[in-house]
Amino acid sequence: MALQLKLTKSKFECGTDEAGRGCLAGPVTAAAVILPAGFENELLNDSKQLSENLRNQLKPIIENRAVAWSYCHIFPDTIDQINILNASILAMHKSIETLEFRPEFILVDGNRFKTYQDIPHQTVIKGDGKYLNIAAASILAKTYRDAFMCSIHEEYPMYNWKQNKGYPTKEHREAIKKYGITKYHRKSFRLLTEQLQLDL
Secondary structure, eight states, X not given: OOOBSOSSSOTTEEEEEEEOTTOSBSOEEEEEEEOOTTOOOTTOOOGGGSOHHHHHHHHHHHHHHOSXXXXXXXXXXXXXXXXXXXXXXXXXXXXXXXXXXXXXXXXXXXXOOXXXXXXXXXXXXXXXXTBHHHHHHHHHHHHHHHHHHHHHHTTOGGGOHHHHTTOOOXXXXXXXXXHOOOTTBOTTSOOSTTGGGSOO
16 A cells, blocks of 8 residues: 555644664664655655665765755663653654754644644554654654664674674573673663673
8 A cells, every 4th residue: 555645734744753762772764754745655655664774875865856844863872761662752752853844734643642733733554654754754764773883883893793783692691691781781671681690
């Protein structure tokens, strides 16, 4: 089924989405995108449905054709202070805040959001597979977060973040068990299955 461009007739409707909510390490990253009227791209879909190669191909297309786009990382120290849901919403708010144009309407992937300023919004479960502006935001959030994880991989190669991007793979948990945690790990998360034995 083809994705719809947007929900409303607003000229400046932005889609927003986040990546990295379930990770043990690294930031939660959100993006906001306003697409132009008539925007079409048959490859554009929910970032989770696309290969890394395809996401990287779509990223410059989105950035070049969008009316406005922005992204924001929220790092583990803030995630640990305010919890991952609030951090995800904060990342979305900051992405929207730094858009070149103030949106008239905000379309949000998922079912949780807090009103940003006085701009009307709508949450949509699995919205990244229904609306192009959310799908575009999901791709930017994912590609910018993945690039960050690859950059810090060089600092701590033993966790193989280049491959697992901070998600709770068996390999990642084994590395935490063996080497302990880093400044990039989320201390409020259950980092090991036997969490009580982890010396935080």
